[in-house]
Amino acid sequence: MRKDPEKLGLYVFFFLLVVFQLVLIFLNEKTFGGADSISHYHIAKYAFKYPHLFLDLWGKPVYTTLLSFFALGGFKLAQIFNLIVAVFSLYVVYIIARQYFPKSAFSITVLAAFAPIYFVLTTSCLTEVLFGLVLIISVYLFFAKKYLFSAIVLSFIPFVRSEGIVFLPVFAAALVLSRAYRSVLFLLTGTLFYSLVGFLAFGDVLWIINRFPYPTGESVYGNGSLFHFIKKSDTIFGIPMLTLILIGLVVETTDVLKKFSLTSPKTIHYILVVGSWLTYFAAHSYVWWQGRGGSLGLIRVIGGVLPLAALSAAAGLEFILDKTKGKRAILVIAGFVMASQLLLFLFKSDLPVKAPETDKLIEKSARFLKENQLNGKVYYFNPMIVFHLDLDPYDKTKSNWGIGDKLKPSNSMDYGDIIVWDAHFGPNEGRTSLATLKNDASLQLVKTLLPVQKITVLGGHDYGVYIFQKVKNRVASGRSxxxxxxxxxxxxxxxxxxxxxxxxxxxxxxxxxxxxxxxxxxxxxxxxxxxxxxxxxxxxxxxxxxxxxxxxxxxxxxxxxxxxxxxxxxxxxxxxxxxxxxxxxxxxxxxxxxxxxxxxxxxxxxxxxxxxxxxxxxxxxx
Incomplete structure (x- = not known):
């Protein structure tokens, strides 16, 4: 059997990528996503102990289910799950690109792997990487004319990330244009499945709507420019990949419009690839602009469609390589593009990642609680507290996220209990002000942790961590x-x-x-x-x-x-x-x-x- 040198090169690249990422998993002081990564890990880790967590809509049922087996082995093994998913996604990108853009397939795979936002997502415990895999597999199955399987796989994407629902009408249109009418109905498979499971668990067939975790009105996180994600595109894709995406969009749009027909394969492919990732991009731009849906304007969300957007970049590179004469010239251009993406990424990245001062203060606060044997129940706002304390966040006898009584927090606590307030999560997600805690006569401030350099966080608050304990008699603060x-x-x-x-x-x-x-x-x-x-x-x-x-x-x-x-x-x-x-x-x-x-x-x-x-x-x- 004749060996395929390109595929051999791909496997070598994947091996080196995995080794590089594994080294970083053990050297990085923090994982991308911070508290959100920790929360997803906790949900997955404790899902077997508390089965209702498998249906936690914030954690995302599909992601939680798949991650749970790895999370049992600890946080680093949970990170490796995302690495495996990312490599599989990149392989599917390569398979699709090799069919439609054969000269560009290998190069685009490398570019996607070192797209700045995708690289850091690869070893997080965030949902975007699995989201991207479900999407790219659905496209692969569609291109293979396995319409029914494509629809079934895509139907579960809202349970990997809620905004995946925006793909359903896009795929429905592509299925109708492909005359796969029966498959359209199977886009409801995931919703029907989880509705039934939720009905058996909660007795509520509409639990997906009734337990939806995000606000439908104005967000506590505010809003921003409609062009926020466009302005950040170089940070998301990397300049070389972004340049190729823009060329690819022009090339593909022009190609479709030349002999426009709604039912032509080119038009359907265009709707499926470009239509899908641009719809998602536009949807996130809109909700951040309007300040709705709990959007924080985080650029990492675009990482979920990066594998699909890579196909648009492949179209751009293929256009350039088709205009290039000579095999050596093609290799030089492809090599230059890959080297540019890699070198720019390494130049702009500070690897291994250092923990920010905010994370260090949270870790210090956990160390203070351990060293001073403050063993009361811990009320907290930043999920990293229970991570560093190695507490089961769902055991309400040991810890509790947030505080029930926000007017007089001590009413929700027993004597000896601890509350750890931080300036990011406390006043925002926790809706509890520092002044309320300080004015509570039953709460004693036992520790204040502040950064040396001023750090302003969401809401304009100066960052700090304050530890209070419920006491019978509050004493005056120490000597100053x-x-x-x-x-x-x-x-x-x-x-x-x-x-x-x-x-x-x-x-x-x-x-x-x-x-x-x-x-x-x-x-x-x-x-x-x-x-x-x-x-x-x-x-x-x-x-x-x-x-x-x-x-x-x-x-x-x-x-x-x-x-x-x-x-x-x-x-x-x-x-x-x-x-x-x-x-x-x-x-x-x-x-x-x-x-x-x-x-x-x-x-x-x-x-x-x-x-x-x-x-x-x-x-x-x-």
Whole structure:
């Protein structure tokens, strides 16, 4: 039997890809998708213990069922499940492309594997990869004229990702145009199957609708531009692949319109491939623009149609290679495209992946609970807490997501119970404010974990993790020490100090860009966990001062490294006439080098004229 060198090369490529991804699974500090990946893993891991989880619509029944066997072996084995699915998907892409775009099949498979969003999804515990496999297999079966099987396989796609429902009318149209009328009815197979299973489990034949986990109205996550995913297309596909997709769309559209016929194979293939992935792309663009359906505008969702979009890229590359004369020239172009995709991906990626500070703080909070033997029931908002504590998230005697009473959370807790609030999940998904917890007389704040650098998360909240415990008698917070400093404007006889409006004032003229600094060194402060800084000013402007023209600055520095930078604009209007007060605050972890300093000053960025009556700093360690 004659060997196929291209297929041999494909198998070698898959082997190297798998080895590379396996190494990253063990070296990466975090998995793509963060808390969502952890939640899918937990649902699958505990589904055999709590069978109703097999029908959890957020977890996605098909994904949960297939992942569950791997999840029993731990999180890394669950990641390997997605890797297996991804490689199988890429192989199907190759098989289809080899039939319709033979010169491009191998190259497009490589491009898809190193499409930025698909590469990171490959070792997550997210649903997009299995979603892509179901879709590409359905297309493969359709092209093989196995219409009935194609319809049955696709019918289960809404139970891999809910938005898969948008493909049903597209495939229905393609089946009708192919005169496979009977197969159209089988697009309901998955829904009928799960409706029956749900009826037996819950006694509700409409459970899919009644238990739908996403809001149908406005989303808590807000909205964004209609062109959000278009603008992010290079990050999704990679520039080489995106360029080929655009060429392919033009080529295929032109080809279909030349001798347009609704029932021609080219038109049907166009509807099935281009129609499917563009409909999905447009649907996600619309719901993010409208702020509906729980959309967060995450670009990873487009990874679900990337294998199918790869066929459009194949059409673009095939067009270029068909215009190329000579086998060597074809190899050079194909090699250049693959190398460009790979090198651009590696250049822009920071591998192995480092855990962000937010994840590190969650892990630290779990370590704090273990080390201090705080063994009460844990109420949490970020699913990674129970992951790091190795708790069964469905055992309500040990942990509970969210809190029932959002007005007085302690009402839902027993004495000794713990609540771990984080600034991302707490106020958004959890609908619980930090102020509510602090104002609850039965909750004692036992630990605060803050990043050194400011991190602003969803809702404009400064990120932090706060651990509370329900107690009978709340005690005052521990010892703190405050350092108070000012510029000493009243006592100075420096030439910049003059009398203005009856007060000693520092004059900042257009020739003065910076005020003198107020500096507090970290080694001046007592040991503590948190540093609070407040810088206040009383000033007058000689003329109007607008946003960003004059800034009040707090800068935390260690030699040449800036650890934190907080600023506030000083504003002076034409109707202002008396001394005006302004304040800027910041709060950060004390876990920084003792050689660091806190530097506070005025930056007269646009060289305005103003007078400063006082500039006072208060730095507290606790």
């Amino acid at each position: 020490e405050t350092i108070v400093r000012d510029l000493g404007i009243a006592e100075s006889d420096a030439p910049q100090i003059l009398k203005y409006n009856g007060e000693n004032a520092l004059e900042m003229s257009p020739a003065t860009e910076y005020s003198p600094n107020i500096i507090v060194a970290m080694n001046e402060l007592p040991s503590g966990e948190i540093i609070d800084v407040e810088l206040s000013i009383e000033f007058m402007g000689d003329a109007e001062i607008f946003e960003k023209e004059v800034l009040l600055i707090i800068s935390v520095e260690n030699e040449r490294e800036n650890l934190r930078y907080e600023k506030r604009s000083l504003l002076w209007g034409k109707d202002d006439s008396d001394w005006k007060k302004a304040t800027v605050n910041t709060r950060f972890s004390a876990d920084i080098p003792q050689s660091s300093i806190i530097k506070m000053y005025i930056w007269n960025k646009d060289r305005k004229k103003l007078f400063v009556k006082s500039l006072n700093a208060e730095v507290k360690a606790h």
